[in-house]
Amino acid sequence: xxxxxxxxxxxxxxxxxxxxxxxxxxxxxxxxxxxxxxxxxxxxxxxxxxxxxxxxxxxxxxxxxxxxxxxxxxxxxxxxxxxxxxxxxxxxxxxxxxxxxxxxxxxxxxxxxxxxxxxxxxxxxxxxxxxxxxxxxxxxx
Numbered sequence: 001x002x003x004x005x006x007x008x009x010x011x012x013x014x015x016x017x018x019x020x021x022x023x024x025x026x027x028x029x030x031x032x033x034x035x036x037x038x039x040x041x042x043x044x045x046x047x048x049x050x051x052x053x054x055x056x057x058x059x060x061x062x063x064x065x066x067x068x069x070x071x072x073x074x075x076x077x078x079x080x081x082x083x084x085x086x087x088x089x090x091x092x093x094x095x096x097x098x099x100x101x102x103x104x105x106x107x108x109x110x111x112x113x114x115x116x117x118x119x120x121x122x123x124x125x126x127x128x129x130x131x132x133x134x135x136x137x138x139x140x141x
Contacts (some may be wrong), residue, residue, distance in 0.1 A: 004066055008092045008119040013069040018060050025056050036099060037091040038141025043088045043098035050085055056104055057081035064111035077107035 004093070005011055025039040039056065043049030063075055084103035088094040 001027040002049055002056045004068060011046075011067045011115050011119050014063045015112050015119075018063045018108050018111050018115070021059055022105045022112075025052075025104035025108075026102035027105055034100065035102065035105075037102075037105075039084075039102075039104055040095075043095040049088050049095065050100065053081065053085045053088060053104070057085070057107070060104065060111060062105055064114065067111075068118055069111050069114040075109055077110050086135050133135075 005014065024037055027035040028034040029035065030035045039049070039053055042052045044068060055095040059077070061074055061078055064077065084101050086099060090097070090099040
């Protein structure tokens with residue numbers, strides 16, 4: 001199904017991709033304490049929001065599994081994202097709830113934290129992602 005990685009460098013690349021999808025899904029625009037991303041915007045289009053949510057969620061989970069993240073963390077992340085996808089199916093209230101329920105970002109933070117611990121970065125607080133940090137990481141490749 002997928003190939004697990006062996007090196008810390010590969011795990012860090014997977015970490016960066018998970019962080020990016022989490023930020024794009026639920027954190028492109030900040031409005032006070034709220035943030036909005038592709039997931040929230042697309043949730044207003046019937047069918048498209050659910051499709052994006054499932055695809056982004058699957059990407060986050062597969063990358064986490066490839067990086068060797070443990071099953072309990074992957075199960076928790078999957079539960080969060082499944083709940084978010086189910087909520088968005090409720091007419092009118094669903095997309096509004098999906099705008100507030102940033103499950104992809106939360107799940108990405110769980111998996112990023114697990115990868116950080118796996119590569120020996122300790123139990124760092126999951127990062128607050130910014131466009132500048134992502135650009136710096138990807139430019140360094």
